[in-house]
Amino acid sequence: MSMENTIKSSDSDVLVQVKNLKMHFPITEGALIPQVVGHVKAVDGVSFDIRRGETLGLVGESGCGKTTTGRCILQLEKATSGNILYDSVNLGQLDRIGMMPLRQRIQVIFQDPFSSLNPRMKIGEIIAEPMHVHNIEADNRAREKRVLELLSVCGLNPKFADRYPHEMSGGQRQRVGIARALAVRPEFIICDEAVSALDVSIQAQVINLLEDLRDEFNLTYLFIAHDLSVVRHLCHRVAVMYLGKMVELADCDELYDNPIHPYTKALLSAVPIPDPTIEKGRKHQMVKGEIPSPINPPSGCVFHPRCISATDGCSKAIPEFREVKPGHWVACTEV
Amino acid sequence: MAKLLEVQNLQTQFFTSAGIVKAVDGITYDVDEGETVAVVGESGCGKSVSALSILRLIPDPPGRVVGGHIKFMDQDLATLSDEEMRKVRGNKIAMVFQEPMTSLNPVLTIGLQITETLQQHLGLSREDADERAFELLEKVGISDARRRLKQYPHHLSGGMRQRVMIALALSCNPKLIIADEPTTALDVTIQAQILELMKNLTRELGVALIVITHNLGVVARYADRVNVMYAGRIIESGTAEDIYHHPRHPYTLALLRSVPRMDLPRQAKLDPVQGQPPDLTKLDDGCAFRPRCNFATDKCKSSGPKLETVSDGHATACWHHDKLINALETA
Ligand SMILES: Nc1ncnc2c1ncn2[C@@H]1O[C@H](COP(=O)(O)OP(=O)(O)OP(=O)(O)O)[C@@H](O)[C@H]1O
Ligand SMILES: Nc1ncnc2c1ncn2[C@@H]1O[C@H](COP(=O)(O)OP(=O)(O)OP(=O)(O)O)[C@@H](O)[C@H]1O
Numbered sequence A: 001m002s003m004e005n006t007i008k009s010s011d012s013d014v015l016v017q018v019k020n021l022k023m024h025f026p027i028t029e030g031a032l033i034p035q036v037v038g039h040v041k042a043v044d045g046v047s048f049d050i051r052r053g054e055t056l057g058l059v060g061e062s063g064c065g066k067t068t069t070g071r072c073i074l075q076l077e078k079a080t081s082g083n084i085l086y087d088s089v090n091l092g093q094l095d096r097i098g099m100m101p102l103r104q105r106i107q108v109i110f111q112d113p114f115s116s117l118n119p120r121m122k123i124g125e126i127i128a129e130p131m132h133v134h135n136i137e138a139d140n141r142a143r144e145k146r147v148l149e150l151l152s153v154c155g156l157n158p159k160f161a162d163r164y165p166h167e168m169s170g171g172q173r174q175r176v177g178i179a180r181a182l183a184v185r186p187e188f189i190i191c192d193e194a195v196s197a198l199d200v201s202i203q204a205q206v207i208n209l210l211e212d213l214r215d216e217f218n219l220t221y222l223f224i225a226h227d228l229s230v231v232r233h234l235c236h237r238v239a240v241m242y243l244g245k246m247v248e249l250a251d252c253d254e255l256y257d258n259p260i261h262p263y264t265k266a267l268l269s270a271v272p273i274p275d276p277t278i279e280k281g282r283k284h285q286m287v288k289g290e291i292p293s294p295i296n297p298p299s300g301c302v303f304h305p306r307c308i309s310a311t312d313g314c315s316k317a318i319p320e321f322r323e324v325k326p327g328h329w330v331a332c333t334e335v
Numbered sequence B: 001m002a003k004l005l006e007v008q009n010l011q012t013q014f015f016t017s018a019g020i021v022k023a024v025d026g027i028t029y030d031v032d033e034g035e036t037v038a039v040v041g042e043s044g045c046g047k048s049v050s051a052l053s054i055l056r057l058i059p060d061p062p063g064r065v066v067g068g069h070i071k072f073m074d075q076d077l078a079t080l081s082d083e084e085m086r087k088v089r090g091n092k093i094a095m096v097f098q099e100p101m102t103s104l105n106p107v108l109t110i111g112l113q114i115t116e117t118l119q120q121h122l123g124l125s126r127e128d129a130d131e132r133a134f135e136l137l138e139k140v141g142i143s144d145a146r147r148r149l150k151q152y153p154h155h156l157s158g159g160m161r162q163r164v165m166i167a168l169a170l171s172c173n174p175k176l177i178i179a180d181e182p183t184t185a186l187d188v189t190i191q192a193q194i195l196e197l198m199k200n201l202t203r204e205l206g207v208a209l210i211v212i213t214h215n216l217g218v219v220a221r222y223a224d225r226v227n228v229m230y231a232g233r234i235i236e237s238g239t240a241e242d243i244y245h246h247p248r249h250p251y252t253l254a255l256l257r258s259v260p261r262m263d264l265p266r267q268a269k270l271d272p273v274q275g276q277p278p279d280l281t282k283l284d285d286g287c288a289f290r291p292r293c294n295f296a297t298d299k300c301k302s303s304g305p306k307l308e309t310v311s312d313g314h315a316t317a318c319w320h321h322d323k324l325i326n327a328l329e330t331a
């Protein structure tokens, strides 16, 4: 059974559909005549949908394929197989010109506010640039006005328009990244670790900003992050990935209150709670071992070598991603 | 318990073109034998500089320790020669940094890096050092240790490299380990493994630990005592229970309130510390937190409060700490 069948055909409230997405990066050897000697299975058959106005969290350990999934949606990677439907349009079938209007509707905010901002451009120019590209706001006057508006929406002093990125703090630079993404009035924003590099107090300021903007402009977010407390605060539904596969997907409260997949349980149990009394009484279930390589992923269920509930069968059969309760999807045969 | 480390009024400054950066501005604290002390506070408040000052590792120029005393195992570190200080760093105090790749030598095998340290500092023979290196890797939970000894740092994952750093730190039986953001670059499950390992080792071997981190959850799980820093000073210190359940400084309170809690009902809105951290070249005599503080009055402008004991082992530097009694409950 594929996920396709189960997405209700009232698709109008679904903005993004990811269907059996695979992204296998070739590994080549040999300088003169490069030969493909293997593949990194960065994303290996992932399906999910994102509803209009919702914030979907995407979590999982380093290298599990979160960023690659985001890049495939943005068409920055050409997927090995599978489809991305945006507002029912199959993005894989569009050429560069056909993709242009969608590049305006879909924006991205990256983790590292420093490397994603051109150091030689003033903040005002950085925010105005996407407006030039997409021909938004006819004249320079209107653009300038909009830059100032965006700065104030993002809680930055309009004076910053004349400054350079290196003159700002990390939190301020992250706000610039957000202002730039908003410049073209997008409806869908991929936030890839957008608050991860920030100090807790600045992080809270930026999270509040993202929430305000969501309400004000009715934005849809794909929120990629590894901090599970932040994801719970911000997201409506949460998807958990492990080694290129989707292992669990549910409404936020359901996932945190009733996790089913052993990996999700282990992840949640590894998050320390900022309360020493609770921590003293808490039993921690440690995941053993390291994350395996996506070049030679384990057979069967990719999590089985580190799983405390694994049985003999887990190393053989690949578990299907199935709906065990309404809206709660899990890829595990032992539950 | 016996005092292992006593830091008295430590002051470290950087002399830059923009002015004098008062990175550490008179901090005082103790670490007992076998104790885990956490240092928290926002980016740039002086956590790393205070640790590097203890080890005499501040780059000079532009930086210099300009005041204070540091006593370690009843010895005044200021009286030691550079050579003697190097011995203390190798043998008695070890350091674990955030990014192990920068502290491991990329062109030497893991084994060689550990055995060299052992031969230099403990005077072990080659064979004994080899055997001890193997034991250390096993102790920090690296499987297949014999093979790992022959590998180079880039062959290992981030989590494994951090384990190697801990093995190196332990190699000379230190009395104190200073860990600066030891797990920030690691995934939650690996982070939990490493912290559990450090906690068990400190317990087992009676090593004291100073852990510097942004992560309030990590502090709650592992620290006995907590020093909260703001703008180069310790503004509150106490047991983990004191700090988390009875904070008596507005900054501590704001810090605790700014993180989303996974164990509590979801909040409508987070409550961040407003504004930006202060410019450390432009500090005046008043309380450095006052521009961002909800409790600030004129008194806070004229003179900065000193650390004052509010209960046994719990101190805060705030004129208005009485107003914070039960502040968490009334939130
Ligand atoms: N262009 C590429 N060529 C080869 N391998 C790649 C490429 N891009 C990503 N990978 C690999 O694909 C896997 C998934 O990477 P990805 O960046 O999507 O992970 P992630 O979940 O975003 O991790 P993180 O939390 O560290 O950001 C990793 O093993 C990565 O090394
Ligand atoms: N070499 C240097 N020259 C000038 N200023 C410096 C230097 N090193 C550190 N500082 C300043 O000293 C202050 C304290 O820095 P420190 O590295 O201790 O901060 P921190 O609390 O460890 O922050 P983080 O959490 O970001 O690691 C900062 O304001 C920093 O800019």
Ligand SMILES: [Mg+2]
Residues within 6 Å of the ligand: A066, A067, A068, A192
């Ligand atoms: Mg990523």
Ligand SMILES: [Mg+2]
Residues within 6 Å of the ligand: B047, B048, B049, B180
């Ligand atoms: Mg630091």
